Amino acid sequence: MENLLREEADALQDQLVGWRRALHQIPETGTTLPQTVKFVTSVLDELEVKYQVLEDSSNVGDPDITVAAIEEDKLVGEYMNNAVMGIWAMDKVTPVAQGGGVIVDGVATNLTFSVLKPELSRVYSAKELASGLGGCVLNVVKIKTPAELRFNVANVNFYTPGIMAGQNVKVFRFAEDTGWTEFHVSQVRQDHVVVDMTAGGILAFIEVPA
Numbered sequence: 001m002e003n004l005l006r007e008e009a010d011a012l013q014d015q016l017v018g019w020r021r022a023l024h025q026i027p028e029t030g031t032t033l034p035q036t037v038k039f040v041t042s043v044l045d046e047l048e049v050k051y052q053v054l055e056d057s058s059n060v061g062d063p064d065i066t067v068a069a070i071e072e073d074k075l076v077g078e079y080m081n082n083a084v085m086g087i088w089a090m091d092k093v094t095p096v097a098q099g100g101g102v103i104v105d106g107v108a109t110n111l112t113f114s115v116l117k118p119e120l121s122r123v124y125s126a127k128e129l130a131s132g133l134g135g136c137v138l139n140v141v142k143i144k145t146p147a148e149l150r151f152n153v154a155n156v157n158f159y160t161p162g163i164m165a166g167q168n169v170k171v172f173r174f175a176e177d178t179g180w181t182e183f184h185v186s187q188v189r190q191d192h193v194v195v196d197m198t199a200g201g202i203l204a205f206i207e208v209p210a
Contacts, residue, residue: 013120073117082115084141089123094138094162103155114144118202126204129180135208145200154197165189168210174202
């Protein structure tokens with residue numbers, strides 16, 4: 001069963017990447033995008049997904065921001081808030097965002113860690129981890145640290161709306177060579193989880209029984 005899920009996840013990941021690359025080949029900018037609409041609707045028709053094409057696209061916002069959001073596989077709101085509010089293979093997630101103020105090796109900074117979407121296979125892996133702990137996955141994100149930054153411990157305040165003070169939330173990081181390892185959670189308070197990170201990468205936020 002585990003191997004089957006991984007194969008399905010990998011197959012879907014390839015398909016998503018293919019769609020994104022195909023969209024990037026369409027030479028359109030601005031808010032009038034007939035070729036892009038044609039491509040997207042053809043995919044939706046193939047998937048038998050119902051939709052409505054709105055003729056008036058004057059309110060879609062800044063096209064540069066829209067393109068940047070697409071580059072990160074995000075909605076515009078997620079991109080603007082440096083957040084992940086929804087991911088494939090999970091019906092419900094606790095949003096995870098990062099608004100800066102990272103404390104690096106005990107020194108307060110104005111640095112922000114980027115919150116990106118993870119590979120689908122890591123979501124399935126996090127679900128398996130949570131199941132083994134008797135818990136449930138709240139969210140899975142990919143954290144990108146500034147390229148030039150070197151640190152031993154970064155104390156990172158993640159905005160997690162819906163989290164309650166004292167809720168038993170654990171955070172794990174995935175590495176290819178070691179699998180999932182636990183990060184120290186220094187504080188869980190209303191709408192926030194504060195984590196001591198030793199590296200960026202894939203993080204799984206998991207609620208476990210007290």
